[in-house]
Amino acid sequence: MATDIKDTAHAVEAAAVMRLLPARPRLLALGEPTHGEATLLDLRNELFRQLVEQEGYRTIAIESDCMMGLVVDDYVTSGTGTLDDVMERGFSHGWFNASAPNRELVRWMRAYNDGRPASERLRFAGFDGPLEMTGAASPRQALTALHGYLSARVDADLLPCTAETLDRLLGTDDRWTNPAAMMDPAQSAGRSAEAKELRLLADDLVALLDQQWPHLITTTSQDNWDRARLYGRTATGLLRYHYWMADTSPARMTRLCALRDVTMAHNLLAVAARGPALVHAHNAHLQREKSTMQMWEGPVEWWSAGALVSARLGEEYAFMATALGTIRHQGVGTPPPDTVEGFLYALPEDRCVIDAPRLATALGDTRPAPRVSPYHGYSPLDPAHLAGVDGIVFVKDVPQIRKP
Template identity: 90%
Template sequence: MATDIKDTAHAVEAAAVMRLFPARPRLLALGEPTHGEDTLLDLRNELFRQLVEQEGYRTIAIESDCMMGLVVDDYVTSGTGTLDEVMERGFSHGWFNASAPNRELVRWMRAYNDGRPASERLRFAGFDGSLEMTHAASPRQALTALHGYLAAHVDADLLPCAAETLDRLLGADGQWTNPAAMMDPAQSMGRSAEARELRLLADDLVALLDEQTPHLITATSREGWDRARLYGRTATGLLRYHYWMADTSPSRMTRLGGLRGQMMADNLLAIAARGSALVHAHNSHLQREKSSMRMGGLPLEWWSAGALMNAQLGEGYAFVATALGTIRHQGVDTPPPDTVEGLLYALPEDRCVIDAPRLATALGDTRPAPRVSPWFGYAPLDPAHLADSDGIVFVKDVPQN
């Protein structure tokens, strides 16, 4: 058995990863089982460099706010702003902007792009919605940016409203971002009269953007039109998300999880249309099976962004999960030998790439036990879904940052 497993293990290099797939994937998704560990981000950075230099990949997309990601993309493509400003304003989810590996990624991308023609430049994207675990953003930024783009380039008579109307209906941003609304639907303004009118206006603005596509691409650029479509997806997605935050039915949290997955998937489809990309996020967002969690003692399930991408792109989507041996500074010690992580921990390599379907075949009917993490921030592999990923990147020990 150990020999069979060892035969599936290779060094963590782009060439070894690419051999896992029948064809070059448009979206190569690399998951991580925990956030905030520099070791995993350094590994991601090195893999991206190799994919750029050896395989022609040109975009990296990470689990961060899609609107904030535009700040990073502007910097790496054209040098807009400073590195310090970009790290402060270009990442969401707290731990990202303080991350030394993320800073190094942005610095390297900017240096790589310097002096290159636009067609060869690397691109950066956040693919998450403008959401946090505690709240959702106001739709103001996306909605007003979409309106501003259209107002500058189409006949004013075609616009469904004036900018002043949007401003009045949006009101104070604090009423949208109120953290109490995540747990108490009555605190959400997502089903107010103003929010309902904004959903209709946003829908009309997106429809106008679509119907004016030939003119807008000529009047601005495909890049400008693409960005306006991002504004539209974000505005309508946020208004839909706020609507369901105000829901009082038992399906509320399941719906919110599904909406976030759909927003991620819509952004990834737009990224895939532009060319090959490395996608980096938590395993749970990129896996092919349903995502699940327990909240208030109730099980919740929804389709992840990865499941949606797999359904739409087929072999154009590939998923490699990351698994860990130890995170001792978080109380995650040597894995039990009868778990997937335990079997991989017995290999001599500190890190390796495993062909997951071959490993599942080698194990046969001997299904490993599920690993139980003593720390909520780390999610072990589910052995029942081993063959649903194309590969596993295994890191034996994660030291403290």
């Protein structure tokens, strides 16, 4: 059996990944089982470079705020701003995203694009919503940007409200971002009279965007049109998220987790419409199975963004799950030999790409045990999910993260 597993292992290269797939996918999703490890982000960067140079990929989308990602995209495509400013304002989830490998990714993309025509430039996208575990952003930025786009291009009589009305209803941003609302629904502004009116206005603004599509698509650039659609998705999604933050039913956290992944899925489908892209996020967001999490209110289960996108794109969506051997600086030692990670740890390679279906065949009737992690920030590969994985990227040992 060990020989059979060894035969499935290949170097982590774009060509090896593509050989596992029936065709070049529109979205190639590379998951990671933990955040904040430079080794995994460096691996992602190298794979993206190869996909660009060998397979014609032009976009990378990562688990970061979709609105903040526009700052990065402006920089890599046209040099707007400075690298320091972009790293400060272009990434969310700062504890793992504003890192040295992400800085290197942005620097390389800007250098690659310099002097190239627009059609050949690399693009950057954040595909997460403006959401954190502690709460959600104010819908102000997305709502006012959408209103501003429309007010500059359509008859004022068609607008459902003025910018001043939006400003009055939005109030101060801290009423939306209050972190206490995540634990206490009564602290949420999501079901206030103003929030309910904003949901209706946001819906009307998005409807107006759709109604004026033939006019807008001929009087604005494709990029501006795509951004207007992003503003609409984000505004309505945030208002919906805030509404359910104020919920007191047992399904509250299930709804919130599901809404976040729906937002991710919609953004990924928009990325896919532009052409082939590498997607990077936690395995749990990209897998084809339901995601699960133990919350303070109990276990929750919801369909991941990968499951939603896979249902829409079929073979144009591919998922490579990353599995790890050790993260010793986080207390994760050598994996038990009867786990998937344990089987892979016995291979001589430090890192490799594994054909997941062939691995499942090689394991035969052997049922790997689920690995139990002593570190809450690391999620081992679920052996029950092997059938839904196109390939496994295995990294034997993850050293101490380097400082940003």
